[in-house]
Amino acid sequence: MSGWHYKTQAAIEYSYRVRESTPDTWVFWIHASNAARLEQGYQQIAARAEIPGWDDLKTNILQLVHQWLCDARNGRWLMVLDNADNDGMFFSGSASEDRGPLVGFLPQAAHGSMLIISRNGLAAWNLVGSYGHVITVQPMNEKESLALLQARIPAAHPGGSKDDEKALVEALEYIPLAITQAGSYIANRLPLVTVATYLRLFYESEAKQTRLLQSEESTDLRRDPSIRYAVITTWQLSFEQIRQERPAAADLLALMSMFDRQGIPEDLVRGSEQDELDFHDALVPLLNYSLVRLEMSEGLYDMHRLVQLSVRAWLDIDQQLHSWQAKSRVIMAREFPDGNYESWTQCRSLLAHAKSVLQSLRDVDDEDRLHAATLLANCGWFLHLQGGYKEAEAMYRRALEAREKVLSREHPDMLTSVSNLGNVLDRQGKYEEAEVMRRRALA
Structure with a gap:
C-alpha cells in the first residue's frame, strides 16, 4: 500500500498528451475504485480526444472509447487504472443492465499499454492474468x-x-x-x-x-479530490471494501487488532469449531491487502502498528470497539493458562496479548469484568512465580478490584485474589499490607 501511494503521485504528473518523435502518445489516468468512476474516466477520455459522438447522451461511452482505443490510427496510448482494488467490479458488475462486465471494455491492443495500480494483490493478479506481470512496490527504506x-x-x-x-x-x-x-x-x-x-x-x-x-492538514492538487488524505481514512476505505466483499474477513481483522500487533497465534483468532477452509477464506483478503503478514516459520501473524490503530478507530466510529474488546477478553481468559510451571512457555507467548486486551476496562458489564479478573489473576500468578513481584501485585490488585464489584466477600475467587495479593506483598517486604490481606483471607 505504501509504495502504491508513492507511485501514483509520481505518475499522475504525466496525465496529459505527450508528444514524442514517434506518433502522438496518449496517457490516460482513470480512478477505478467503482464502476461510476471508471465510466466517468471514459467520459473524460472521449471529451479530451474529441471522439465523434462523445456528447450524445444516448451513446454507450464505454463502447465508444473502447473502439477508439483499439483503432491503431488514433495513436499509441497508456492507460493507468488507479485504485483498482475491487476486481469483482470488473468481472461481474456492469454500469447498467444492457452492458456486459466492465472487463470487456478494457482494451487490448498492440499499440497500447495498461498499468493497473491496486492495493489488493489478488485483484492485481486477476486483472493482469499472471503473477509474472505483477510488480510489487516495496516499502521505502x-x-x-x-x-x-x-x-x-x-x-x-x-x-x-x-x-x-x-x-x-x-x-x-x-x-x-x-x-x-x-x-x-x-x-x-x-x-x-x-x-x-x-x-x-x-x-x-x-x-x-x-x-x-486523522488530521487533514495536507493537500495535494495531483491527488483524487474525492479521496481524503488522512492515513486512517485511507486505510478505512480498504476496511469498508473488505467488509462489503467478505464480512468474515472484516471480523477477523477486527479481532486481530485487539491483541498485540506482533506474534498473534492462530488459536487466538480462529474459533475452535471454525472450519479450516472458512478461516483461510477470511484470512486471504487481509494478506492480499497487506494488512496482515504471516511468519511462515513460526505460524504467527503480525500487523502494522498504524493498521492496528486505524482498525480500532474504524471500529470506534462504528460503535463496535467495546464489543470486540469484550470478545477478545473472553478468548484470552479461556486461552491463557493458570500460570503454573508446566504452562510457562505458553504464558510467555500470550502475555503481550493479555496485556493488550486488558488496557481498556471502562464501561464494562459484570460478565466482562469477571473475564478480565480471571485473566488478571492468571497473569499475576505467572509473573509472581517468575519473580516479577511488582507487576504481579498490579495484576492482583486489578483482579481483586474487579471481583469486589461483582462477587460476595465469601466467594472462593475472592479468597484466591486476597490470598495471592497478600503473598506477593510479603515477597516484597510490604509486611503491614500483607498482614491486612492475610487476616482478611483468614476471616
Whole structure:
C-alpha cells in the first residue's frame, strides 16, 4: 500500500498528451475504485480526444472509447487504472443492465499499454492474468523516508535533530502517506510543533496517535479530490471494501487488532469449531491487502502498528470497539493458562496479548469484568512465580478490584485474589499490607 501511494503521485504528473518523435502518445489516468468512476474516466477520455459522438447522451461511452482505443490510427496510448482494488467490479458488475462486465471494455491492443495500480494483490493478479506481470512496490527504506519527510518541512525550519527525524519515520513504519501527513502537520505548525514535539505527542497515547493520523492538514492538487488524505481514512476505505466483499474477513481483522500487533497465534483468532477452509477464506483478503503478514516459520501473524490503530478507530466510529474488546477478553481468559510451571512457555507467548486486551476496562458489564479478573489473576500468578513481584501485585490488585464489584466477600475467587495479593506483598517486604490481606483471607 505504501509504495502504491508513492507511485501514483509520481505518475499522475504525466496525465496529459505527450508528444514524442514517434506518433502522438496518449496517457490516460482513470480512478477505478467503482464502476461510476471508471465510466466517468471514459467520459473524460472521449471529451479530451474529441471522439465523434462523445456528447450524445444516448451513446454507450464505454463502447465508444473502447473502439477508439483499439483503432491503431488514433495513436499509441497508456492507460493507468488507479485504485483498482475491487476486481469483482470488473468481472461481474456492469454500469447498467444492457452492458456486459466492465472487463470487456478494457482494451487490448498492440499499440497500447495498461498499468493497473491496486492495493489488493489478488485483484492485481486477476486483472493482469499472471503473477509474472505483477510488480510489487516495496516499502521505502530509512533514507528514502527521511528524504520524503525533509521535503515536506521547510529547510529553514528543520524542526528537530536527525535522530528525531529517524525516530519519527521509524515510528511511522516508513509508510509514505503517514510521513507525508506528519511532515505537512509539522510544517503548518512550525515553530509551535517541531519533529521532536510531534514524536512526543505521538507516543503519549493511542488517542493522540489517532488524532494526529486523522488530521487533514495536507493537500495535494495531483491527488483524487474525492479521496481524503488522512492515513486512517485511507486505510478505512480498504476496511469498508473488505467488509462489503467478505464480512468474515472484516471480523477477523477486527479481532486481530485487539491483541498485540506482533506474534498473534492462530488459536487466538480462529474459533475452535471454525472450519479450516472458512478461516483461510477470511484470512486471504487481509494478506492480499497487506494488512496482515504471516511468519511462515513460526505460524504467527503480525500487523502494522498504524493498521492496528486505524482498525480500532474504524471500529470506534462504528460503535463496535467495546464489543470486540469484550470478545477478545473472553478468548484470552479461556486461552491463557493458570500460570503454573508446566504452562510457562505458553504464558510467555500470550502475555503481550493479555496485556493488550486488558488496557481498556471502562464501561464494562459484570460478565466482562469477571473475564478480565480471571485473566488478571492468571497473569499475576505467572509473573509472581517468575519473580516479577511488582507487576504481579498490579495484576492482583486489578483482579481483586474487579471481583469486589461483582462477587460476595465469601466467594472462593475472592479468597484466591486476597490470598495471592497478600503473598506477593510479603515477597516484597510490604509486611503491614500483607498482614491486612492475610487476616482478611483468614476471616
